[in-house]
Amino acid sequence: MKTALVIVLIILVFVPEAYPIKCYVCQSSDGNCKTGEKDCTSLVDTCLKTVVGKSVTKSCTTSDGCDLAKSACDKSGECKTYCCKKDLCNGSLNLKPLAATVFLAPVAAVVLYLM
Numbered sequence: 001m002k003t004a005l006v007i008v009l010i011i012l013v014f015v016p017e018a019y020p021i022k023c024y025v026c027q028s029s030d031g032n033c034k035t036g037e038k039d040c041t042s043l044v045d046t047c048l049k050t051v052v053g054k055s056v057t058k059s060c061t062t063s064d065g066c067d068l069a070k071s072a073c074d075k076s077g078e079c080k081t082y083c084c085k086k087d088l089c090n091g092s093l094n095l096k097p098l099a100a101t102v103f104l105a106p107v108a109a110v111v112l113y114l115m
Contacts, residue, residue: 023047
């Protein structure tokens with residue numbers, strides 16, 4: 001029984017979701033925008049945020065599209081590109097959910113093991 005619970009926990013933590021990612025899709029010329037939540041198509045797996053000066057553009061893209069955008073920004077030196085693969089992750093930078101998951105997953109595994 002303990003082994004089954006640990007396996008289920010591992011699957012829930014490490015297996016990616018089977019539904020499309022949700023990203024912010026918006027553009028702002030004077031700073032960060034956090035409007036326009038969109039369920040991306042099933043072919044898209046990445047949220048993109050590009051910053052040029054004070055202009056911010058957020059959208060859905062593929063991993064390859066993100067790599068191209070990063071390459072273009074690196075070559076020009078005039079923009080910054082951020083890519084992520086979680087729902088609404090292209091908002092402002094927030095590491096708290098990631099830190100909580102990294103901390104709680106091993107704790108939960110130990111608790112389940114000791115049950």
